[in-house]
Amino acid sequence: MRMRALGGTGIKVSPYCLGAMMFGGWGNPDHDDSIRIIHAALDAGLNFIDTADVYSRGESEEIVGKALAGRRDQVVLATKAHGAMGDDPNMAGNSRRWLVREVDNSLRRLRTDYIDLYQMHRPDPATDIEETLSALTDLIRAGKVRAIGSSTFPAEQIVEAQWAAERRGYERFRCEQPPYSILARGAEAAVLPACARYGMGVITWSPLAGGWLTGKYRRDTGVDMTSGRAQRIPARFDPSLPGNARKLEVVEELIKIAADAGCSLTHLAIAFVISHPAVTSAIIGPRTMDQLTDLLAGTAVALDDDVLDRIDQLVPPGTTLNEADAGWQPPALAEPALRRRPPGDRAAR
DSSP states (O other): OOOEEOTTSOOEEOSEEEEOTTBSTTSBOOHHHHHHHHHHHHHTTOOEEEOOTTGGGGHHHHHHHHHTTTTGGGSEEEEEEOSOOSSSTTSSSSOHHHHHHHHHHHHHHHTOSOEEEEEESSOOTTSOHHHHHHHHHHHHHTTSEEEEEEESOOHHHHHHHHHHHHHHTOOOOOEEEOBOOSSBOGGGTTHHHHHHHTTOEEEEBOTTGGGGGGTOSBTTTBOOTTSHHHHHOGGGTOTTSHHHHHHHHHHHHHHHHHHHHTSOHHHHHHHHHHTSTTOOEEEEOOSSHHHHHHHHTTTTOOOOHHHHHHHHHHSOTTOBSSGGGGSOOOHHHHOGGGGSOOGGGOSOO
């Protein structure tokens, strides 16, 4: 595979990044099988692996750590922190108190003494961005982390983090990991331009839109709402919701576009993502060896302008068909209390 530069870090990574979310209890609980999949991906030319502490409560990191025995230095290893790792309210978020503790937990699970890319999995409204950057800067200076990044940050917070780093002399986020697919193109409006403006790499998650762009969900068969993923996040799958109903319609048209382009829907979807000039790498998250084999078969697929124009006509640039696929919602929209004055303070003055 032709390697790509990860922003301005000087690190070279493959255009496909092996996502490890499906290794462990959330997907494939067989550690030996998961390790075989990781080794097959590395043997095929991928040199980039992305995981997170919260994936199966650390089990994914443990599997990756075992798989990289003897191969660690040939791999660009990324992990993330933010999600809750226990009942203690301080075992989550982007605070210094948590990060300096959790990075050591990740290092232990990954069986390594350094992490190439340490990412904040989501914004943390309760923590000042300068607090987070200060802690991450210390981790870099301690040699535990090589570079830092964000994941699913809105454009305004990406810019704020860059300004804060410059103002205070902290290390800055070198990449962003947004959701991005044909069905969720919201990142094109501001996130991808902001990353390009600041020379940040972009590692996209869910290029297959949670399975929608594999052809698994079709208009004639509908969506099995008893499946694990649909049960966990019904807003992204319930076909009675307008956004998901539209996704079913679009998938039918995309299958025709893929056939005309001479490729599968899956390969069309990933080729679309990595064709964007701001995108460094697309995360693929196979659960089985067969899924990995199919994904790797599409590495040579390139889409011409006519195909990309047809996709633009079907799903306009910057459009996310279902906002539940955006990955993060600002607290001011999610929590009613943040939009309402206390009862005793509602009278006009």
